[in-house]
């Protein structure tokens with residue numbers, strides 16, 4: 001369970017989040033939509049404590065994230081996979097080493113075989129061939145880097161996954177692979193996810209509920225059906241940009 | 250602009266840096282217990298520094314030794330015993346030239362590399378990624394760099410001492426003075442105090458700390474944007490170099506005037 005209450009965040013003069021209320025139930029997948037530069041990434045980083053709010057509260061499983069100590073925060077983070085918008089791969093390490101860092105320490109140091117197998121397994125899940133493991137991030141295309149980033153985030157079998165634009169910049173086939181992966185992780189492992197995305201179609205396909213962030217607040221929050229039938233002009237404008245004029249209403 | 254306001258703003262800016270630097274340092278010390286993670290990475294970093302810097306350090310030390318010898322023989326008055334030159338060369342190299350030149354060189358090499366690497370990792374979110382995996386950037390990135398830099402500088406200075414002294418002897422020998430090896434060694438011994446070596450090593454440790462800690466902090470706190478990395482790198486090299494000059498004077502005052 002993730003819950004944000006009245007989260008306010010400002011960078012110098014720029015108010016990015018201006019009272020965000022947001023909640024995700026266990027096992028649910030939420031798509032977070034919004035124009036670029038509205039603070040979707042900033043919101044996501046509040047959930048695993050990479051950014052602290054100026055005001056307001058952030059809870060994960062009833063733990064107040066900004067108040068956690070170093071150890072507790074590290075423990076919480078190891079249960080939350082985070083997919084960075086541009087991959088954020090460690091470029092001094094091979095793909096295999098990158099993914100192994102995603103597996104919690106004890107498992108890896110005690111069982112090298114499990115780790116190597118897990119690397120291949122995670123690469124397969126994001127539709128990358130096994131020989132990618134030996135490559136270095138600099139040798140990969142942007143889309144491949146992004147998928148390695150996803151593989152690294154899921155390697156530790158986290159209970160939560162936060163995806164920052166996992167499909168933007170991917171070709172349609174691989175975008176579908178990732179969308180299916182999000183759904184599969186929810187259905188088979190009960191993973192709770194927040195997917196930041198530009199892709200309205202993808203959002204409607206994978207999400208149980210959809211949220212729209214606009215001008216520092218959650219402008220609308222509901223099921224895909226709620227969104228399709230919304231009379232809010234801002235919502236309609238945002239959806240129609242992707243779908244063209246909606247067939248009815 | 251009112252000059253008082255400019256001074257005030259600069260003072261506040263400097264103070265906020267001091268505060269954040271202190272917090273950075275405390276966090277680093279608190280993470281020392283994760284030795285399983287930082288020890289192997291420290292060896293990697295130390296190896297990098299050693300291989301990457303040995304040649305340029307030796308070259309610089311050789312030239313410094315040669316120039317010291319040539320200048321000493323040029324200025325030398327004929328009515329002084331020639332062995333004094335031996336003491337002069339060895340002392341200049343051990344006390345001053347080897348540690349300071351090596352440190353300034355490595356402020357450019359190591360300092361720039363640390364700031365650029367860590368700055369790039371910051372702006373490409375690799376540091377955030379490490380934290381998001383529940384891992385500490387201190388034990389994975391900062392501590393290995395700081396310890397490797399701090400310990401490798403004295404090691405390189407010892408090499409610089411040796412080469413500098415050998416080059417100094419060689420050039421004093423072939424110069425107009427034609428100092429013999431017996432005179433050179435006699436002079437070196439005559440003026441040698443064990444404390445000089447300690448002083449040189451203590452100084453090198455401080456310099457090593459300055460050229461690794463300051464650039465690590467500057468790189469780690471790089472602001473977003475590609476030009477942020479360039480700016481951080483320049484700032485790191487400049488502040489590390491200034492720290493060396495400052496520490497050099499401070500340590501001479503503390504450790505030599507009371508010895």
Ligand SMILES: Nc1ncnc2c1ncn2[C@@H]1O[C@H](COP(=O)(O)OP(=O)(O)O)[C@@H](O)[C@H]1O
Pocket residue numbers: 011014016034035036037038039040041042043473
């Ligand atoms: N660490 C930071 N320091 C200063 N400004 C930031 C920082 N992170 C994000 N911002 C600013 O906050 C705004 C929202 O950024 P972001 O969350 O990345 O938008 P997006 O919705 O496209 O993900 C942008 O204007 C960005 O420049």
Ligand SMILES: [Mg+2]
Pocket residue numbers: 040041042085164
């Ligand atoms: Mg973003």
